[in-house]
Amino acid sequence: MAQLNRYFPKLCHPTCGLEINFQRIRRNPKVKVFTLASVAAVTGERGDYTVTVRQAPRYVKANCTACGDCARATEMKVQNQFDYNLGKVSAAYLPHEMAFPMRYVIAPQVLGTPEAERIKAACKYDAVDLDEKESTFDLHVGAIVWATGWQPYDAARISPYRYAYLKDVITNVEMERLAAPNGPTQGKIVRPSDGVAPKKVALIQCAGSRDYNHLEYCSRICCLASMKHAAYMREQSAEATVDIYYIDIRAHDKLEAFYRKVVNDPHVRLIKSKPAEIKIGPDGGPVVCGENTITREIYAEPYDLVVLATGMQPAGVEGVSGAPVDAYGFIVPEDETQGIFSAGVASGPLDVSMSVQSATAAALKAIQAIR
Amino acid sequence: MTTMSPTPTRPYDLGFTRWVYQNIDGGDRMALCMQCGVCSGSCPLSTTMDNGPRKTFMMIRAGMKDAVLKSDTLWNCVSCYNCVVRCPRHVPVAYILHELATLAVREGYAPARTSETNKFVKGFTWSFETFGRTDERIISLFYYFQDGFVAGIKKLLAFKSIAFAFVKVGRLPLGLPHRIKNRGELKKMLAAAAAIEARHTAGRK
Numbered sequence: 423m424a425q426l427n428r429y430f431p432k433l434c435h436p437t438c439g440l441e442i443n444f445q446r447i448r449r450n451p452k453v454k455v456f457t458l459a460s461v462a463a464v465t466g467e468r469g470d471y472t473v474t475v476r477q478a479p480r481y482v483k484a485n486c487t488a489c490g491d492c493a494r495a496t497e498m499k500v501q502n503q504f505d506y507n508l509g510k511v512s513a514a515y516l517p518h519e520m521a522f523p524m525r526y527v528i529a530p531q532v533l534g535t536p537e538a539e540r541i542k543a544a545c546k547y548d549a550v551d552l553d554e555k556e557s558t559f560d561l562h563v564g565a566i567v568w569a570t571g572w573q574p575y576d577a578a579r580i581s582p583y584r585y586a587y588l589k590d591v592i593t594n595v596e597m598e599r600l601a602a603p604n605g606p607t608q609g610k611i612v613r614p615s616d617g618v619a620p621k622k623v624a625l626i627q628c629a630g631s632r633d634y635n636h637l638e639y640c641s642r643i644c645c646l647a648s649m650k651h652a653a654y655m656r657e658q659s660a661e662a663t664v665d666i667y668y669i670d671i672r673a674h675d676k677l678e679a680f681y682r683k684v685v686n687d688p689h690v691r692l693i694k695s696k697p698a699e700i701k702i703g704p705d706g707g708p709v710v711c712g713e714n715t716i717t718r719e720i721y722a723e724p725y726d727l728v729v730l731a732t733g734m735q736p737a738g739v740e741g742v743s744g745a746p747v748d749a750y751g752f753i754v755p756e757d758e759t760q761g762i763f764s765a766g767v768a769s770g771p772l773d774v775s776m777s778v779q780s781a782t783a784a785a786l787k788a789i790q791a792i793r
Numbered sequence: 794m795t796t797m798s799p800t801p802t803r804p805y806d807l808g809f810t811r812w813v814y815q816n817i818d819g820g821d822r823m824a825l826c827m828q829c830g831v832c833s834g835s836c837p838l839s840t841t842m843d844n845g846p847r848k849t850f851m852m853i854r855a856g857m858k859d860a861v862l863k864s865d866t867l868w869n870c871v872s873c874y875n876c877v878v879r880c881p882r883h884v885p886v887a888y889i890l891h892e893l894a895t896l897a898v899r900e901g902y903a904p905a906r907t908s909e910t911n912k913f914v915k916g917f918t919w920s921f922e923t924f925g926r927t928d929e930r931i932i933s934l935f936y937y938f939q940d941g942f943v944a945g946i947k948k949l950l951a952f953k954s955i956a957f958a959f960v961k962v963g964r965l966p967l968g969l970p971h972r973i974k975n976r977g978e979l980k981k982m983l984a985a986a987a988a989i990e991a992r993h994t995a996g997r998k
Binding site (some may be wrong): 523527582628632633634635636670694695696698699711712713714715718720 | 829830834840844848878879881994
C-alpha cells in the first residue's frame with residue numbers, strides 16, 4: 423500500500439492512512455508486530471492454534487534511531503525491491519520513508535564483505551548485529567486472520583507482450599513508483615529506456631487477468647488503476663495522449679464518476695480490444711498490435727510507453743501448511759466457525775476501501791470466534 | 794453424412810447457434826467468448842478475411858448461418874494456432890473454423906466448392922490416400938489441373954522459375970513418388986476413420 427502513489431477515485435495519498443494506522447498499532451499494548459516474518463505452518467483448532475513463524479534477520483537491533491550513518495558508510499548498492507527493482511538502494515537501507523518499525527535493514531548480500539564491517543563501525547549506537555540468525559518460534563492463538571496481501575502477476579509470463587525484452591513496456595505497479603515523489607524518478611514519469619517524458623502512452627487492461635493461460639479471475643482494481651494512470655499522465659503533460667485498450671471497463675457503482683471524468687478528456691482514447699501482441703518497432707520501441715473489435719480494423723500502433731495493467735495474486739501463502747487456499751491461492755476458509763478468517767486481498771482481489779471493510783469484518787468475526 | 798444443420802427460416806436463427814454449440818467439437822466453449830479480439834489480432838491472415846474469427850463467433854451467436862458458411866474466413870485459416878494458444882477463454886478457434894469449413898462443404902455452400910484452399914486440400918488428401926505420403930509435386934499438379942487442362946498449363950508456367958530454383962537447390966526431387974509399404978493397411982485405417990466420422994455425423998441432432 424505504501425508503494426502506491428495515490429488512491430483512486432479521490433487521488434489522495436496513502437501516507438495519511440498509514441500514519442493513522444501505525445499510530446493505532448503503536449499505542450495499543452495488545453498488538454504485537456513481527457516484521458520480516460513469514461508463517462511456516464498452522465496447526466490446531468479454534469481456540470488453540472499453533473502458528474509457526476519464521477523471522478528473517480534484520481541485522482539491526484531495536485535501538486536503531488534511523489539516523490542513516492550506516493547507509494552513508496557503504497558504497498555497495500542492492501536492487502530496491504520497494505521500487506520493483508527500478509532503482510538501487512544502499513546495502514544498509516530504510517525500506518521506505520513510512521517504514522514500520524522505523525529501523526534500517528542490512529541486505530544479506532553484504533555479509534562477509536569488508537563493507538559489512540564498515541557499516542557496523544559507522545553506527546554510533548552499536549545497533550548493528552551482523553551475527554543475527556534466522557529464528558523460528560511458535561505463537562499460541564485462538565483465532566487467525568490472514569491478511570497477507572498481494573503481489574503483481576509476473577508480466578514476463580505473458581510472452582506476446584515482450585515485457586522481458588522491451589524496456590518501455592512496464593507494469594502498472596512500476597507506473598505507480600515512477601509517479602511517486604519518493605520513487606526512482608522523484609515523481610517524474612519517464613521512459614525507462616532513455617529517461618525522456620513519453621508523449622504517447624498505451625495502457626493495456628487485463629494483462630494476465632481474465633485469462634485461462636494466466637489468472638482466471640478479474641483482478642477488479644486494474645481498470646480504475648489505469649484511469650488513475652491516465653490522470654497522472656495528463657497532469658504531468660499537456661500534450662500527452664493516452665490510449666486505453668480494454669475488453670470492458672469495470673468501474674463499479676460510485677467509481678463510475680471517476681471513469682467518466684477521465685474519459686471525457688479529449689486526449690484519452692478508449693479502444694475496445696485486447697491487444698494480441700507487442701512487437702519491437704524499427705526504433706526498438708513497443709508497437710501494440712491487435713484488432714479493434716468495434717471497427718474490425720487491424721492496427722499496429724507505436725508508443726513511447728506501454729503500461730500493462732497486471733493483475734493481483736495472493737502473496738505469502740504459497741507452501742504454508744494448514745492455509746485454507748482456494749484454486750487461485752486466496753485464503754477462503756470453507757467453514758467460518760473454525761476460527762480462521764481472511765481480510766483484504768488475501769481473501770480475493772479488492773481495492774483499498776473494500777479491503778478496509780473486509781478487515782473490520784474479519785476482526786469482528788475473529789473476536790466472536792474466541793469469546 | 795446426411796445430417797445437416799437446421800435450414801434457417803430467417804437471417805438470424807438461434808437454431809443454428811444451438812446446433813453449433815452441440816455438434817461442433819469445442820463449439821460449446823464459444824459461449825465463453827468475450828469478444829476480446831485476440832484471435833483476429835493474432836491471425837497472420839486476418840486482413841485477408843472478410844470477418845475474422847472473432848466476428849464469425851459473434852455471427853454464430855447471432856444465428857447467421859448463411860453469412861457464416863459463405864464467409865472466406867473458414868477457408869483462409871492456415872492453421873498456425875496462434876489464436877488457439879492465446880485465447881484467454883481456451884476456445885479452440887482454428888479447430889472450430891475447420892469444422893465449419895467441413896460443414897460448408899457437406900451442405901454444398903458455393904465458396905466451399907470454389908475455394909482455392911479446398912482444391913488444394915483435395916490434392917493433399919488424394920496424395921496421401923494413394924501413396925501413403927504427401928508429395929509436393931503431386932499435390933501441386935492435382936491443384937493446378939482442377940480447373941481444366943489449359944488453366945493447369947498456365948499455372949504450371951507461372952511457377953516455372955520457382956520450380957527450377959527448387960530443383961537447383963535440391964528441394965524438388967525428380968524421382969518417382971515414394972510409396973509406403975502395406976498400403977492396404979492404410980486403406981483399412983482410412984475406411985475405419987470414415988466409418989467413425991459417418992457414425993459421429995449421424996448422431997448429430
